[in-house]
Amino acid sequence: MAxxxxxxxxxxxxxxxxxxxxxxxxxxxxxxxxxxxxxxAESAGDLAVRWNCKAGKCGSCSAEVNGNPRLMCMTRMSDxxxxxxxxxxxxxxxxxxxxxxxxxSWNFEVKKAIRKFKPRPPDAEDGTWxxxxxxxxxxxxxxxxxxxFLCQDVCxxxxxxxxxxxxxxxxxxxxxxxxxxxxxxxEDRLADLRKAQGVGYCNITKCCTxxxxxxxxxxxxxxxxxxxxxxxxxxxxxxxLFRIISGR
Amino acid sequence: xxxxxHDVLVIGAGGAGLRAAIEASAAGVSVGLVTKSLLGKAxxxxxxxxxxxxxxxxxxxxxxxxxxxxxxRGGQYVNNPTMAELHAxxxxxxxxxxxxxxxxxxxxxxxxxxxxxxxxHKYPRLAHVGDRTGxxxxxxxxxxxxxxxxxxxxxxxxxxLLTDGNxxxxxxxxxxxxxxxxxxxxxxxxLATGGIGRAFRITSNSWEYTGDGHALAYEAGADLIDMEYVxxxxxxxxWPPSVRGIxxxxxxxxxxGVLRNSxxxxxxxxxxxxxxxxxxxxxxxxxxxxxQGDKEARRPPELLTRDHVARCIVREIREGRGSxxxxxxxxxxxxxxxxxxxxxxxxxxxxxxxxQFMELAGIDITKEPxxxxxxxxxxxxxxxxxxxxxxxxxxxxFAAGECAGGLHGANRLGxxxxxxxxxxxxxxxxxxxxFARANPRSAPDGAxxxxxxxxxxxxxxxxxxxxxxxxxxxxxQIQSELQDxxxxxxxxxxxxxxxxxxxxxxxxxRDRADSVAASGNRAYNPGWHTALxxxxxxxxxxxxxxxxxxxxxxxxxxxxxxxxxxxxxxGKTTLVVRKGSxxxxxxxxxxxxxxxxDLLRIIEENR
Numbered sequence: 068m069a070x071x072x073x074x075x076x077x078x079x080x081x082x083x084x085x086x087x088x089x090x091x092x093x094x095x096x097x098x099x100x101x102x103x104x105x106x107x108a109e110s111a112g113d114l115a116v117r118w119n120c121k122a123g124k125c126g127s128c129s130a131e132v133n134g135n136p137r138l139m140c141m142t143r144m145s146d147x148x149x150x151x152x153x154x155x156x157x158x159x160x161x162x163x164x165x166x167x168x169x170x171x172s173w174n175f176e177v178k179k180a181i182r183k184f185k186p187r188p189p190d191a192e193d194g195t196w197x198x199x200x201x202x203x204x205x206x207x208x209x210x211x212x213x214x215x216f217l218c219q220d221v222c223x224x225x226x227x228x229x230x231x232x233x234x235x236x237x238x239x240x241x242x243x244x245x246x247x248x249x250x251x252x253x254e255d256r257l258a259d260l261r262k263a264q265g266v267g268y269c270n271i272t273k274c275c276t277x278x279x280x281x282x283x284x285x286x287x288x289x290x291x292x293x294x295x296x297x298x299x300x301x302x303x304x305x306x307x308l309f310r311i312i313s314g315r
Numbered sequence: 316x317x318x319x320x321h322d323v324l325v326i327g328a329g330g331a332g333l334r335a336a337i338e339a340s341a342a343g344v345s346v347g348l349v350t351k352s353l354l355g356k357a358x359x360x361x362x363x364x365x366x367x368x369x370x371x372x373x374x375x376x377x378x379x380x381x382x383x384x385x386x387x388r389g390g391q392y393v394n395n396p397t398m399a400e401l402h403a404x405x406x407x408x409x410x411x412x413x414x415x416x417x418x419x420x421x422x423x424x425x426x427x428x429x430x431x432x433x434x435x436h437k438y439p440r441l442a443h444v445g446d447r448t449g450x451x452x453x454x455x456x457x458x459x460x461x462x463x464x465x466x467x468x469x470x471x472x473x474x475x476l477l478t479d480g481n482x483x484x485x486x487x488x489x490x491x492x493x494x495x496x497x498x499x500x501x502x503x504x505x506l507a508t509g510g511i512g513r514a515f516r517i518t519s520n521s522w523e524y525t526g527d528g529h530a531l532a533y534e535a536g537a538d539l540i541d542m543e544y545v546x547x548x549x550x551x552x553x554w555p556p557s558v559r560g561i562x563x564x565x566x567x568x569x570x571x572g573v574l575r576n577s578x579x580x581x582x583x584x585x586x587x588x589x590x591x592x593x594x595x596x597x598x599x600x601x602x603x604x605x606x607q608g609d610k611e612a613r614r615p616p617e618l619l620t621r622d623h624v625a626r627c628i629v630r631e632i633r634e635g636r637g638s639x640x641x642x643x644x645x646x647x648x649x650x651x652x653x654x655x656x657x658x659x660x661x662x663x664x665x666x667x668x669x670x671q672f673m674e675l676a677g678i679d680i681t682k683e684p685x686x687x688x689x690x691x692x693x694x695x696x697x698x699x700x701x702x703x704x705x706x707x708x709x710x711x712x713f714a715a716g717e718c719a720g721g722l723h724g725a726n727r728l729g730x731x732x733x734x735x736x737x738x739x740x741x742x743x744x745x746x747x748x749x750f751a752r753a754n755p756r757s758a759p760d761g762a763x764x765x766x767x768x769x770x771x772x773x774x775x776x777x778x779x780x781x782x783x784x785x786x787x788x789x790x791x792q793i794q795s796e797l798q799d800x801x802x803x804x805x806x807x808x809x810x811x812x813x814x815x816x817x818x819x820x821x822x823x824x825r826d827r828a829d830s831v832a833a834s835g836n837r838a839y840n841p842g843w844h845t846a847l848x849x850x851x852x853x854x855x856x857x858x859x860x861x862x863x864x865x866x867x868x869x870x871x872x873x874x875x876x877x878x879x880x881x882x883x884x885x886g887k888t889t890l891v892v893r894k895g896s897x898x899x900x901x902x903x904x905x906x907x908x909x910x911x912x913d914l915l916r917i918i919e920e921n922r
Contacts, residue, residue, distance in 0.1 A: 079838060096555015096676070108791040112842030113835025117353075119521040122561045122671065124450065125356040141674055164492055165839040172469075175354060175461075183462050184417035195411055197426035198419075206419050207444065210451060214355055249417065 069093055071144065073102065075114065076156035077166050084163070086154065087111075093144050099155065100128050100139035103167070115166035123280060126215030130167050131156045136217040136278045158220040171216055177235050180263070184246055185254040202250045209245035209289060211281045214238065218275035218285060224268045234265035237275035237285050244289035247296070261297045266290070316498050316767070321347035321466065322751035323744070324486060324501035326473050327528065329357030330449075330733060331716025332507030333456035334409075334740030335747065339505075340463040342748035347466045347499055349488060351523050354469055355457045358509050358521050359736065362449025363564035363667065364433055365441025366413075366737070367730030368406035372423055373430045374610060377438040379403040383914070384921030386731060388590060389435040389620050390695075390724020391871045391881070392918075393541070393889065396910035397702030398722040402731070402738050409737035410442050418455040420444055432569040432606060435620045435728040437594065437921075439608070446564045446665050452733055471497060473527065474847055475770040476504065476535040476712070477763055483535060483712040484756050484763065487770040491844065494837025496771060502751035503711040505743045506532055506698060507736075510717040511545075511855040513794070513848075515691035516802035519551055519562040525848040526855030528718030532698040533854060537707035539892040540720040541696035542855070543862035543873045546727055547807045549624035551690025553642035558675045560690040563645065563668060565729045567685075568617040570664050571606040572647035573599075574628070575684070576636035582643075583616035586627055591619055603653065622726040622872045625689040629807055632688065642688035648681055657681065689807055693732065694855075695723040695872065696862075699891065705743035711750055715743035725871020777846040780832040790831050790846035797824055797856060805860050810877040811867075818860040825853045854900075861902055862890045 071093045078084020089106045100118055107114045118128040121140045128139040133147060133154055147153055161169035190197045218237035224230050235243075243260060246252050260266045273286045283289070300306070323339040325332045328350035336348045350357065371377040383403035387394055410428065414420065420442050421429040430439045444451040461467075470491040477485040485500040508528030512520025533539055550563040568574075576582050587595050595616055596602040602615025617624065628643050638644050647665070651657035658681040662669050665680070672678040672685060697720030698707050705713045716736045723731065777790070804817030828850065833843040868882040869875050888904050895901035910918065 094556060097557040098675070101557045107841060108789075108795070112789060112791065112833060113840040115839040115841060119352055119356045119523065120358070120361050121521070122361060122558075123674070124447070124667070125352075125360045125521070127353065127356050143675070168839050170492075171353070175469075178458070179461050183458065186415060186417070189415075194415075195427065196414060198422055199426055200422040203419050203422055210419055210444070210454065211447065213360075213450065246417075249419065252417075 071102070071149075072152040073106065074152045074154045075103070075106070075167070077114070078163055080162070080164055088152070097144045098140055099132055099137070099142045099144065099153065102144060102153070103139060103155065115164070115168045117168045124213060126213030129158055129215045129217050129220065131158060136220050138215060138217070138280050141280055158216065160220045160222070160226040161216075173231060174214070174216055174219065174238065177239050178242065181235070181239060181243060181246070182254045182256050182259065184249065184252055186251040187253050196251055198250045205288075206245050206249050208283055209241045209248075211283060212238065212241055213281060215280060217278045217280065221274040221278050223272065223274065230265065230268060234268045237290065239264070240266065240269070240293055241283060241285055241289045244293055247293065257297055257300050260293055261301055266293055266297055269294070316496050318498040318500065319347055319466065320500045321345045322502050323347070323505065323747045324349065324499050324503070325505045325507060325744070326486065326531070327357070327507035327509060327716075327718075328354055328467070329359040329507060329509055329716065330452055330456065330736030331740035331743070332357070332505070333453065333460050334737050335505045335507055335715055335744035336465050337456065337460050337463060338741045338744030339748040340465050342745060344748045344751055345466070347468065347501065349468045349471050349473055349486070349499065351472050352470065354467060355453055357453060358523060359449045359453045359733070361519070361521070361562065362452070362733055363446040363562065364566040364569065365431055365443030365448045365730050366406070366410055366452065366733040367433065367436060367440050367728065368410045368442055368734055369403060369440060370407050370410065370428060370430060370442065372427045373608070374438040377440060380917045381437055381921060382406070382440065384918050385436055386722070386728060387724070387918055389726055389728040391726060391886075392724065393870070393886065393907050394724030395702050395721030396908060396914050398739070400914060401702065401742070402722055402735060405738045406734040409734065409741065413452065413455050413737070416455050416459040418451050420451070431566065432614065432618060433729045434565055434568070434618045434624070436730065441730040443566070445663070446566050446667050448733065468497070472844065472847070473531065474774055475766065476531045477766045478535050478709065479760070479762055481536060482710040487767055489774055491839055494840065494843070496774070498767060500756060502754060502756040503713065503747040505747045506712070506714040506718050507716050507740065507743070508718045510694045511852070511859070512691045514797060514801045514852050514856045514859070515806070516798040517551065517560040518691040519548060519560055520691065526851045527848070528714060529697060529858070530851035530854045532707055532709070532712065532714060533892070533894055535709050535712060536894065537709045537712060538699040539696060539858055540699045540889055541724070542694070542858040542892055543866050543890060544695035544725050544871055545691065545859060546621055546693040546695060546872045547625045547689040548692035549621055549628050549689055550645055550687040552676065553638075553686050553688040554640035554676060561671065561675070562690065562692070563685060563687050564665070565621070567645060567647050567665060567668060569606065570647065570661070571603060571650045572617070572645055573615070573649065574617050574624070575644045575646060576631045577638060578636055582631050582636070583619065583624065583627055587616055587619070588623055595619065620726055621729065622874070625807060626874055628689060638686040640686050642686040644684040645687045646684035648683055693717060693727055695725065695727055696720045703742070704746035705739055706746060706750070711754065713743040713747045715739040725873060774847060777831050777833040777843055778837065780830065781834050788827055788831055790833060790842060790849055793824055793828050793831060793849060794845060794852065797821065797852060800824070801856055801859070805863050807874065809863055809873070809875050811864065814860055814864040818857065818864060821853060821856045821860055825857070828853060857900055858892045861900060862892060865890055865902060
C-alpha cells in the first residue's frame, strides 16, 4: 500500500478557489473516484463530487484528471504517473457549483430544443417495424453515448469561444445524427443544424472524439455526415440556382 | 420555501418513474418529477441483459402464459399472481412502445426485435441492445419525456412524505445544489425510488440505492412485504478490490459462458433443483446447443435462477474450490472451440463487459476467463400495492418498480426488472392521474405546516450538531459499519444467531446515527447528504433483518443454513412490516394470495 498525493480543486460557486493537497493510501486496482471517496471519508467530508454507478455507465463523474477530461470511475490510479501529485479539477467549460461539481443544466435545455423522433407509419399490421441490423448498427454507435459531456468540455467552440447560444456541441450533434440516421425517422433537422445549432462552427479538430469514453467516432461518423447533408441542401450551386429561379 | 403544486408527483426518474410520469402526463394532468441525480443517470442505466417480454420473435412457442409461469416458478410461488399475470400480458406492448419512441433494439434476421436467453426463462425472451439495454431504455424514456411538459427537478432529494390522515398530500425535499428546501404539494404521489443495495458492502448498486421509497412509504403508514428476499446476483466482479461488486451481466451465460471452479469443473451440473430438473440440459453438449438456439435442447445449468447459481458459487468458494481472489471462473473465451470468429462475436454481443474488464481489471474476456462472485443486486421486497393500480395502503400513494413488492416473489428472474418498470410504471402513472382527478388535494392546513417544520428540523440537525461542538460521528463511518454488518450477518447464507447479531448491530447503529454530524455548509455537501440517507438505510436494514430472522425456511433468495429446506407453512405466509402505533417496527404474518383457478391451471400446464 502506497500513499499518494492529490491536488483537488476546492471552491464554492462564485469563488476564486484553488487546489488543496490531500493524501491517501492507494491499493491495487483503485480508480480516481475511489481515491476521492476515500479522501471524503477520511479528511474532507464535504468535498463535492458527482457520481452514480462507478462502472462507466452513467457518465456522472466527469472531471479533468492531470488536465485530461476523464471519467473518474474509469481512470485507474496505476495508469497515472507515480512521481507527481494527481490533480483533479472540475470540467472547465461549465459553471462551477462546488469543488468538482459543475452546472451542466445547459445541456438538458439544448436537448429539449432538438426536434424529437418522428417515426414513419408501422410496417406491419400489428403496429411494428422492420429494420435490418446493418442499418441499426450505425445508429447504435451514437446511442452508446452516456451523456458525460466530456466532449462538450473539450470543444473549443464552447470552452474557449463560449458559443453556447449558437452552437449545440458534439454531444448534440451525435444525438441529432442518431435521429437523422434512424431508419424510421421522418423529421427534417437540417435547417436547424445550419442556423440555430451552428454545425458550421465545428472545424473538425476531433478533440471530442479523442476524449469520448464510449469510443464514439464523433467527428467522422456524426458531425461530418451532418455537415455534408447541410452543404448538399443549402450550398449546392445547382440547388441554389434552382432556389433563386423558383423563389423557394 | 419554494413550493410547487402538481396533480401527480413522481419521486425517482429511473425506468419506472419516467414511465409513470409519461403516462400521467399523457392523461392530461400536471406532473412533477423529482430525482436525486441528473436525468438519465438513475440506476436503470446500469441494466445490461435485456427486457423480458413474450414477443415470440425468436421462438414462436413463447406466450404470456409461459412467461407468467416462469415468473411464478422463479419466485417460488409466493409472488402476487395478479401482478405476475399483468406483467406477462402487458410487457410485449410496453417493449413495442419503446420502439415507437425511438429505441433501437438488436434485430433478428427477419428484421424484428431480437431476443436472447436468460436464467429461468424457458424461451429466448429478452429484447436487448448488446449489453447496454438499460441505457437504451432510460434514454428513450428520457428523450420522449422531455417533450411532454413534465416539470423535472434534478438533484433533489425527498426526505419526508406529507400526509393528512391516511392521505398523501405532498413531499418535503432538499436541493443538492444549494441545500435549499422544497415543498411539493400533490394530489397523488408515485414512489419509484429503486432499491436498498447500499445497505450491503458488496453491491452492484449506485449510491442512490438507500431505500428511500421503502422508508418514505413506511413512515407514511404503508406496508412493506417480502423484505427478507434480497437478491444476490451470482456474477459480480471480485478483482481488483475496488471494483468488487460491479455487475457482470447474465448475458455472458446467455451467450454460452460457463462457470468453472479451480479444478476446471462445471460445478453447476452437480446440483440441479427438482423444480427445474426436466428443463435443464443433461450434458455440456446440450447446454451449448441451447445457447445457440437449438429448440430441441434444454438450458445449461448456468442459466438456472440467480438465487440457486449464487448459492452454488458460495459453496464452491467455501469448500476451497474458488478462484485466486475468492470467486469462481466465468469463461466465455472457451467458445472459440465452437465458433470461428469468437473474439469479434464476444465483442459484438458483450461490448461493455469487454470494456469493463479490459479497463478496470486488465483482462481480455475474449481470451481468458473472468473471476466472479455474488453481489447484492436487487430487493424483491417493497411497498405493498394493489396489483392493478399500484396504490399502497395510503390513499393517493403509489409505488412502482423495485421499491414496490409482490411481482417477483422470493426471487426475480433476470430481465423481469426492466419489464416491471415499464408495465407497472405505466399503471402507476395512469392510476395516480386518475386518483388525482377524482380526489383533488384540499387546501393546506396546520398539519402540513407542522410536518414541514419537523422535516426541516430533522434535515438541519446533522449540520447543527457539528456547529454545536463537532463531537458527533460521521455519516460515512456509520454507513460503512452498516454495510459490513449486513454483508456478514444478513447476507447470502443466513442463520438465526448471525441475523440476530445483525439486528442488534443495526439498532445500535441507529442510536449512534441519532448523533451523526456533518461538517461544512448546505451547498452540495455529500457528508450532509449521506447523513440524511442514513435513517432510510437503517430502516430497511432493520426490516430485512427482522423478516429474515422470522422466516424459518429457505426459499428463493432467502437461504437459511439452519433451515435449509422449504416449509409448507412458510410457503403460505407473507411477512408484512409496518410502523406500529408505538412507533416501533411491527411484523405481521398474512396468507399468500392464491392465484385464480385459470392461472393455477397455467402453472400446472407449465410444470
